[in-house]
Amino acid sequence: MATTELGAALRHWRDHVSPQVVGLSAGGRRRAAGLRREELSQLAGISADYITRLEQGRATKPSPQIVASLARALRLTQDERDHLFHLAGLAPPGPGTVPQHITPGVHRMLDRLTGTPVAVFDAAWNQLLANPLYTALMGEWHGDDLNAVWRNFLNPHSRVRKTPESKGALQAAQVADLRRTAGRYPDDPNLHSLIAELRRRSAHFDNLWESGAVGEHEAARKTVDHPQVGALTLDCDVLSVAGSDLRIMVYTAQPDTEDANRLALLSVIGTQLLTG
Known part of the structure; x- marks a missing residue:
């Protein structure tokens, strides 16, 4: 399945966040150590189907609210969050807007x-x-x-x-x-x-x-x-x-x-x- 830089970055970050780090149970056999799409969906309040489409390059224009939610759920640093905004074709939140990033x-x-x-x-x-x-x-x-x-x-x-x-x-x-x-x-x-x-x-x-x-x-x-x-x-x-x-x-x-x-x-x- 074709992907995009945005999709590849989301998959990379998801694969490198363990369930235990974000307060979820690792429970059962897992094919990878990172978060499942359903778990990221739960943390970010975004449908798992939409996350799938973002990762596979079938959705390419997420809203600023969705990008900010994904950055919080993936526990990105501010620099990583800004990079995610750029990959989504968006400007990171400026100094005149209310900060919503949780470090x-x-x-x-x-x-x-x-x-x-x-x-x-x-x-x-x-x-x-x-x-x-x-x-x-x-x-x-x-x-x-x-x-x-x-x-x-x-x-x-x-x-x-x-x-x-x-x-x-x-x-x-x-x-x-x-x-x-x-x-x-x-x-x-x-x-x-x-x-x-x-x-x-x-x-x-x-x-x-x-x-x-x-x-x-x-x-x-x-x-x-x-x-x-x-x-x-x-x-x-x-x-x-x-x-x-x-x-x-x-x-x-x-x-x-x-x-x-x-x-x-x-x-x-x-x-x-x-x-x-």
Whole structure:
């Protein structure tokens, strides 16, 4: 089957990423040590058929979003990611756009936190990555709901318990933080579209945006009503990655509490809940 430089590069990188490195089970007999297409599909959120067509040269014009997702799933360095963009005939994201690349070092750090709910967001609050325990705790999001600001203004379904006061404070902080991001990344079309759509769909967002406040989303203590293990009151800390504006959201429980016990129980049954 004919291929392209893009297809050959994807196959090369896929063959050199072991399942264990990305948190998957090696299970069963494997013809090669690297990732199967189905595994890369799972990690990148892209159909295995499309990955096959890219590797075989039958698809040659992936979108920037697909290339960025593949780079994250394959744990490419920034130079490797930029090379993948060039092979796809695309310009790598410029300095005026919101960074979405997760470095191998950040991936390795998250690998060590398997017993802790962790998710990575970009500066516009798009969820780029969540470990299985985070997904088990907060639920699995898709489409527009992967953006935390969108979700908090336009999706009423959340496991996080909120009072009118706490919800209002969170929304005000998110809008202020998003305004700060818009100032830092003036050339990002997806960010402009997100803000325009939020202003159109939510009068409350529009009023907060018009207020002109600038600030940052900060840590908080949250109660999560989980359908299987019950209520968990957890500390939610937001850590920043220098040079990329990535936000790492980490939930932890105070030791020797019922919350810690419930989180430990969720870490045992979480995979079953996601796959059952």
